[in-house]
Amino acid sequence: MAYIDVIHESKIYGSGEQEVRANDDVNFEINKGELTVIVGASGAGKSTLLNILGGMDSPTKGQVIINSKDISNYSSRQMTTFRRLSIGFVFQFYNLIPNLTALENVELASQISPDSLDVKEVMADVGLKQRMNNFPAQLSGGEQQRVAIARAIAKNPDLLLCDEPTGALDYKTGKSILTLLQRFSHRTKKNVIIVTHNGMIKPMADHVIEIGDGKIKQDVLNPNPTPIEQIEW
Numbered sequence: 001m002a003y004i005d006v007i008h009e010s011k012i013y014g015s016g017e018q019e020v021r022a023n024d025d026v027n028f029e030i031n032k033g034e035l036t037v038i039v040g041a042s043g044a045g046k047s048t049l050l051n052i053l054g055g056m057d058s059p060t061k062g063q064v065i066i067n068s069k070d071i072s073n074y075s076s077r078q079m080t081t082f083r084r085l086s087i088g089f090v091f092q093f094y095n096l097i098p099n100l101t102a103l104e105n106v107e108l109a110s111q112i113s114p115d116s117l118d119v120k121e122v123m124a125d126v127g128l129k130q131r132m133n134n135f136p137a138q139l140s141g142g143e144q145q146r147v148a149i150a151r152a153i154a155k156n157p158d159l160l161l162c163d164e165p166t167g168a169l170d171y172k173t174g175k176s177i178l179t180l181l182q183r184f185s186h187r188t189k190k191n192v193i194i195v196t197h198n199g200m201i202k203p204m205a206d207h208v209i210e211i212g213d214g215k216i217k218q219d220v221l222n223p224n225p226t227p228i229e230q231i232e233w
């Protein structure tokens, strides 16, 4: 059985003339351990889909089965537990707490999970051993995103969801963040899903899902992903 199974999932905002079908009868499967890229233009419905996969929102219709559990039926209490234990989220603008150091930002997240990893080891893994005691404002954008990734990983989630993780970064820094995510996925065999409008990074993924106007346009597996260092755009 697939690790994620999305079945006839729709998310509809408003009604009548105001109706927006952000996700419109979406169907796909994701296998355990895949690095998946979900790609599409602005407004295609990518963030809506990612928020539903991460238990931050519920579909209007359909089923979302993750690890054999249908999260579309979860109560808000079950959703909270699911987000807390199973999901790491990385956002475009890092969302760090400004008055906590890098280390404290990561520790705070690790404290809400009973299965968390050693925070200092995770900081070293993402290349921040020397910057643990700096505040976010003292770090570059790329370093802040590394803190955000460390924060997501330290909870030891099964599923890491990244919404435009390089959207606020320059080309070279963005590439180093994608390298980190690709390495994490291959090393830990955990599922990583990256949402992006940048179709050029598709070759890095084990699985590419293209979305347009709320519908799946293409769904392909890539048996030989390209190391991110070899991709130019």
Ligand SMILES: Nc1ncnc2c1ncn2[C@@H]1O[C@H](COP(=O)(O)OP(=O)(O)OP(=O)(O)O)[C@@H](O)[C@H]1O
Pocket: 013, 014, 020, 021, 022, 040, 041, 042, 043, 044, 045, 046, 047, 048, 049, 197
């Ligand atoms: N809370 C909401 N209420 C009403 N409409 C919404 C809401 N959230 C999203 N939408 C609409 O749903 C559609 C899909 O939005 P979504 O943010 O999922 O797209 P996206 O592909 O992530 O776009 P972007 O790359 O610009 O973030 C858009 O038309 C958007 O305006």
